[in-house]
Amino acid sequence: MTPATPTLLRPTDPAAVSGLLAGARAVAGGTDLLVQRRAGAEVPTLVDLTGLARTRPAVTSDDATGELTISAVHPLTDLATGLTDGAAGAFPALSAAIGQFASTTIRNRATIGGNLVTGSPAADTVPALLAAGAAIDIVTPDGGLRTVDLAAFLLGPRRVDLAAGEWVTSVRVAQPPVEGGFRKIGGRRAQAISFLNLAWQWHREPDGRLTGVRLAMGSVAPTVVRLRTAAALLEAQLPTQDVVDAAVAAIDADISPIDDLRASAHYRRRCAAGLLREALLPPSGTARADQYVTPTTREKNQ
């Protein structure tokens, strides 16, 4: 039975949030909180941060550096638009992650802030941010701002570096390279918690060598983790068969998957290797329409 309905406060002035958060809990899309409540979790007064979205853009790009500032309180749908409409910079891995995140209805509610603070090792937006070396901007109870590296922010399963009364306002990443991506493996093709996921970004030099290689993987350790060893083996190399084999073999050094209901540790290790191998396949040409898909033809009078 769902617990009693909490009080919901919906500030539209960022300066008002800290004062309301005393003894209360911040909520954005609520897509995780609703599930927790159904499981019996009692929640106090809620401070809905999504009212702040109208006070600022979803994504902005620094003209000089190309650094992206991504709002933590906008729905993912709005971020996806912000990352593709040309006004701000592109972030291929995050765009791909949002495209594979839950379902359209969930993306219309869920936020980056929520995905970060719930501290799930399976969170689907986190690998792209971690691979990009994101910094998290946190508003402190006194209304000040502190910034923490995402890698330091993630402490363990459902544990993050966020004190009572603090809230995440935005996430910043250095201008991402044009090559990047995200893949998740789940029990089905939408609305599924990841068995594991992988985000990557790199520059492909004119001679084919990869530089700035950054890899991050979810659901294979207590937090989303960087695949530093594998990335180091790829750095400044041509992704030849031998190099790829070595990088794939090195994944084990940076992950510590467990058996759970969704998948075994063994599968996670095998599939982690498969995902990186797939990401390193030569870029295929633009997808062409499949000429062998049969048009749906309902029979007359059916």
Added chain:
Amino acid sequence: MTADAHAIGTAPAPWVGRSRPSLEGNDIVTGAITYVTDRREDGMLHGSVLRSTVPHARIDGIDVSEALALPGVVTVVTAADVPVNALGPRDVDGPALADTVIRQVGEAIALIAATDARTAEAAARLIRLDLTPLPVVDCPTAAAAPGAPQLHEGGNVSGAIAFSSGDVDAALADAHLVLRRRVRTPAQEHVAIETPGGVARWDADATSVTIWCGSQNPGLHQRKVARALDIPPESVRMIANPVGGAFGSRNDDPMPVFLALLARAAGAPVHVHMTREDVMAAGAKRHPFWTSIDIGFTAAGRILGSAVRAIADTGPIITSGPNVMKTSAEMSTGPYGFAVASFDGTVYYTNNANAGAFRGYGVPQVAFAIENAITEAAHELGLDPAEVRLRNVLDGGDRHSLYRHRTTTSLNVRETLRTAVEHPLWAQRRPWQAGAVGPWRRGTGIAVAMKGVGMGSGTGDTARARLHIDDRGHVIIWAGPNHTGQSIQTTYGQVAADALGLPIETIDVRVGDTGGVPESGPTAASRSTYAGGAAVRAACDELVARCRGLGLPLSTDAAGVGTKLLELGEAEVNAEFRLPDTDDIGIVPPEQLATFAPHRVYGTCTQVVRVEVNVLTGEVRVPELLCVLDCGTPINPAATIGQAEGGILQGLGLAIMEDHRVSEGIPRTTSLENYLVPTIADTPRMHTLFIEGSEDSGPFGAKGMSEVVVVPTPPAIAAAILDAVGVLPQELPITPERMLALIEEAPCV
């Protein structure tokens, strides 16, 4: 759904063969419909059910005093308060509420009614149970082991069925190829959108009860409630409509009994609505099966004989267990004709989730064994998998391979196969395969299925209809089987309109209410359109004949005819349709006809499916699927396509993701977060085609199809995987983990 917009216009007739939107469709999509669980009554209380969290324990005491003392609590019902604490006439039917022993997580122990739902839930938590844990029987092997805890007085065997048509070993001795394989299929959850519940109202003066609660068998639930409350069946009225889905889950559901017990104890209307989590733990599942097959082939791919052995886990009470295995036995030879066959199946009691009726009813499990074997044989023999099937299929009127009984002449597996083979999905499978990109390998699979319509020969299976015409010429028809989400009343109306020659708007079909509908048996066994439709047709034909005999012009002056019939006391018609037995029972002993219940009428289906397998991750995608149906006349084609597509998705779920997992008697898949069913993103492009055909005994030539469509999907997907990556999965669901393990055991190029 309708290609020809004109077809759903207002042309008067014929209605049969024309797509007609579900009568309640607008109300469903606008939210205007009042489902039984939406019903609210004045003075209504809210109920909850205390359910076991342990799989097996002796009950030493139940203390409800604290719960009763909670303000707002009106009544608490335990086993001691139930007049006849039984869900059926046999011990193995189980009690309404656990009395001396708990045998399953989720088993109902006590019922609470309170002024609001939150109080009822809180009261359930205040009930003190004194339990002594008992050893858990966690699988059929454990159930069969010497010294195993006995879950019932009669032991742990819930049922067994065996039959042989000859010496299979001798037949296999001459075979060019013999395959001995074992497949495993999981427990599957129905996931009807509406979870069980409803409202009951007790009339103390009349000692009668009215229950609004979904049911696939309102007459059976009426009798179950009457037994538990120790009142006559006519004192129980079940109104089982409208309901948001069933798929078998409303066959064995005890909810009507719970509602009635609470309303009687509280002396007030009581509402109960199960949570999804409750259903996941306590609701019946598809029986998990372990099925072995020994099957022999000639070099040309002709089947020489097969021996199938199956073991099923029915959980702690019998529900449908032995009847499911009876259906498995009959369909253990698939839609194929060959000389010798045997079947040996056993159903065990365990402390796992109770299993019961589920669309397909024992057929998907054994079909996976035989279709996989045919797929593998074609592969081994270097033959086309469709051609091997064509060389073996039963034709209409052929004798069944196990029971040697005569099948209906409408059986037309062959035409479904031929149609499928000519379709581009099959014909162009090689160029499609060659278009594979990256780690995604492509393959195309084919599988065939057959499933009996109705309860089978010797069972006396009968559906009934009652018709009344009034002085406006309007007709009311009370008919069963009931609506359980498929809008059967829409279809019955089409049958009636054509049979009577009256405007369809003047015909009001009512289903699901024991206060009006004559006993018509369950919405089960793919029998509703066939049997219920035939009963409606019989009632209509009788009215037409009566009018003709009296010289009354029904089709041109219905109001005048209605007025005249009312004067004559002839305005009501009762009719029934008894499903015909096979006209030749073959080698089934006549005195055991109902034990094996071979069918006369079968629906059949061929499916072709395309899959893509990622050889690096084990993911399986199903982009496109063809379903060719042999269902006689599709009375409401759009509804038939809807049934096919829904059934395909349940088959697809069973094939690649659905798995209700229980270990040590504890359910591990507890909600729709960890029990996954296909979403629209997992849904292939589906093509459903009907072949020409007509079943003489059915209404306007119709026969059943709603279960057979589930059956070919898993083996067709397995066959497609073999085509894609060279390995044939033998265990469902084919999760990415299982798929990757198979690929790594047998690496493909």
